[in-house]
Amino acid sequence: QFKQYLNDKEYEYETKTEKAIKNLEKDAEGEKYLSELQEQLEVLSSKMEESKNNDIERFKSEISELLEMEIVTRYFYQKGKIETTIKHDEEIAKAIDVLDNMELYDAILRGDSIQ
Structure with a gap:
């Protein structure tokens, strides 16, 4: 029920890890490493998104x-x-x-x- 409520409200949040990945991408771009690291950063972002999708279950008691x-x-x-x-x-x-x-x-x- 709570998951549905969040979906209906289109609630989104950004974790510290996601912010760190974005900062890493910006830094890598500025230092001209982005082309070499792009694939790994995309995999990391994808894994993070998968993990984040399980947050409601993982933190159910705290929530x-x-x-x-x-x-x-x-x-x-x-x-x-x-x-x-x-x-x-x-x-x-x-x-x-x-x-x-x-x-x-x-x-x-x-x-x-x-x-």
Whole structure:
């Protein structure tokens, strides 16, 4: 659904790598190396485009968290943002696990070695 939304909006972005490739092409042209490097640069650009097409799947969890945070912040303001942040915070999840496990909790308080 999100992919379709991006396609409908004709959303495009340029990665730092793509910018670097373009700069490399410009530099190679200025230094008269472009004719020798053109084919490799085109292959590199093509590979980058293929990789970029998989970005939504590759970064799905990060995108979902960012979208959730943006939506929550927009509609529920600071309280919603804090609640959402807590939900995704690994340290808070670990702390809750410790509090739910009295044996582990007591061991930590005694200073026992924990593995």
